[in-house]
Amino acid sequence: MLSLYRGYGRVAWVALGLAAFLLVFLALPILKVVFVAFQDPHSGALTLLNFADFFGAALFQASFLNSLYVSGMSVLLATLIAIPLAYYTTRFNFEGAVLIQTLGIIPLIMPPFVGAVAMVLLLGENGSVNLLLDEHFGFTIPFMRGLNGVILVESIHYFPFILINLSAALNNIDRAMEESAQNLGCHGSRLFRRVVFPLAMPGYVAGASLVFIKVFDDIGTPLLLNINNMLAPQAYLRISSIGIADPMGYVISVILVVFSIFSLWVSLLAMRGKDYATVQKGGGGLARRDMRPWEKVVCYAIIIVILLFVLSPHLGLTLLSFGTIWSFSVLPDAYTFDHYLTVFQSAFGYVTNTLLYAGIAAGADVVIGTAIAYIVLRTGLAGRKWLDYIAMGALAVPGVVLGIGYLRTFHDFQVPLVDKPLASWWVIIVVALTIRRLPYALRACMAALQQVSELLEEAAENLGATKARSVRRIVVPLMSGGILAGFITSFATASVELSATIMLVSNESDAPLAAGIYEFMQNAAGRGPGAALGMIAVLIVGLGTYLSHVVIERGKKSREATSIVGEETAT
Amino acid sequence: MSNPSASVGVRLEGVTKSFGDTAVLKGIDLAMAPGTLTTLLGPSGCGKTTILRLVAGLEMPTTGRILIGDEDVSLLSASHRDVAMVFQSYALFPHMTVGENVSYGLKVQGVGKEERHARAEAAMASVGLAGYGGRYIDQLSGGQQQRIAVARALILEPKVMLFDEPLSNLDSKLRRQMREDIRRLQQDTGITSVYVTHDQEEALSVSDEVVVISEGAIAQKGTPKHLYRRPVSPFVATFMGDANITTGRVRDLDGVMVVEIDGLRVPIEDAEGLAGERQVALRPESLNLKDIGPGLRGTVRSHAYVGAATEYWVQWGDHELFAIMPASTREFPVGAQVYVDIDPVGVAVIG
């Protein structure tokens, strides 16, 4: 025991503190939610009655089926968008590859709910496109009618997840494997069915299950499109309109968590077998060929159509933010800076709140992430892996569920001095953001720490530095690129998080950007300023995405240069 | 630089080390005299690096004690030991300049900037890299990095220096020069040093004492010459250089000790108390092929030219003897009947 804990004295306290934080703000609220779902609201006894009530109510049955339908169709549509793009970049020598890569990034910098209203104005029943179609051809297309709108918005936003996974899987297929199949007389579509498809499947399944659950958990997009009869929106509406005693919100939460865990499990399962596809690094990739002229035409036509759809939220939002009145017309009547002025004069609090919340949350994430990474990878503390597991468990917790859990767990905990329940103090929003973004920051910190040879730390100690000093002066500076990338990503995504925060905003002056956009977009008069706020959000996320890309690329370069300080060889 | 008379010794007493259930070191007793350079020699995985890490305090012994001078440091953390290590992969800090690397230990000690600078310049000069302080590590060649790693360790004027296969990442030409440089630095400073290698030539050329390690235990220790002449086991004999292992009878022949191998008598020195049936190691360089006796009778099985020498495999009874002859001597074709004569300097009685 002595040797196990020697030198870990302070580290052990830090580990205990982290464990306590994760238990109180992650495990406890979720357990509470699950418990309440199985509890009789009046007697407090354990019961399955809430679930019986849930599945007996027509509204919830419909919501459940709608959520399944929308998630499934979104995966399908996202797949249909991703397949040609992945196919063109991996099978052909195609000069438009950069265009496709850009296509894969543009959607990610706009949260789906931000662009939803703008999409209605462009593609809705009385939107620009249908007005033009009706005028010139006498028909309209119900892009945005009912659930279609949710499916379109979500699949345009999430198809990059499938595209990235699918392209990576296709690129990893060894050319030799394809050639040997051809050698054995396997060609064309048969080759695709027998060789390419099975090998690309794990990557695809991983991406698809991720998309499924993101859509299943999303509450902002349906709410902004006025679709209430889906599961996640119902959870929010029950709690916010009926109150935290109503058991239905908790039952829905349990269902959301079960589906989350299930799809995470599916994607883990799919990716576990992925190694067999990567026979050799570098030499991989399918044989590419040049496109024939007519193929090029088809290809560009497809890409341009997709590009137009992908850009439509951005285009619509831009028009909306600069337009005066835009209703029953192809384009806004006139253009103005007024919405931005309104935002800067009376709604800038949303922006500063967001910068504050996301800043603190991202900062906390990388500090916690670095600490957990260090404890897990570099110490022998007993049970250290559990810190990692619990932190990563946040992946399986939808934002609404975390929000509901916080409300229920902390509503009667009075914060000393502030004289408010913890559940309605702005700090709880920061805590929620921290927990939600922690898994991503943690992975970034783990990867960064793995790049720093343990020998460097030992060398510093050998030269007289204490453990703490060598961590501060050697390990952390060398991790800084990865930590910074983790910070920026956490910051950018936290600044547009809606699902957990919408439950926790208890007064207007504490609301962050996403909640502000949501508020504005509720009524027609607020759309202009809402869009202007949306543009600011896009700017923050876009800038963040770009910066983290730059940081990571720079890190890669300097790592190549210093790779000579490799791990000690076995001799 | 420190004064050789201030040197202290290093002692390991009954040191064992296990990782989980794997016993990596099985009881090491070692005493290294002040100011000497001791080499740990042994095959990959035998526990050499582990011994160094124990002395440096980067691992704690499972049982046993480690003493530096008269001080028991067994429980002292790495940062409190006056021991500097040159890591096999150098472990230079990539985010610092060469100068910052070299002076890092002084900075930790709180030495002022000017003194740090001056001493770093001196340390870099002592390894032949004066003026390199402003560069970054990735702007140095492998050999230069190696020197900087030595300078970084040396600057603290430690009581003990540890070298973990310091030359293993260098090409053979540079290796020869670097090992001379390290030996010279060690002798100039008189810092008690432990040097790890798996290359016997390197071990024999730099050390005051060689410790041969096998599977976590000491197989034998002694001066290079002693190990070469009196290996205690076939393992040590073969590790100290190529050897043909056979048996012979050691006896006193009118006051001269000889070893009799298949009737051939070879005089040997320092063989008191060895009389009887013994294993014998025959160095290939000391086997001479001749047309006439005396010698071990055999048949040439094969031969190969290797530049300055010719290597022969000779069938002798049910043994195969490996011999190396200068290229200048006459050649024996495959199938030739030969007598293999033995030069006494190349005979080591094992035991």
Ligand SMILES: Nc1ncnc2c1ncn2[C@@H]1O[C@H](COP(=O)(O)OP(=O)(O)O)[C@@H](O)[C@H]1O
């Ligand atoms: N931290 C460790 N955990 C488990 N096994 C180890 C550890 N360090 C070394 N070993 C094992 O101890 C043995 C000796 O290692 P080492 O001292 O590095 O050998 P050498 O330096 O002689 O090549 C090896 O079998 C190695 O795998």
Ligand SMILES: [Mg+2]
């Ligand atoms: Mg080693």
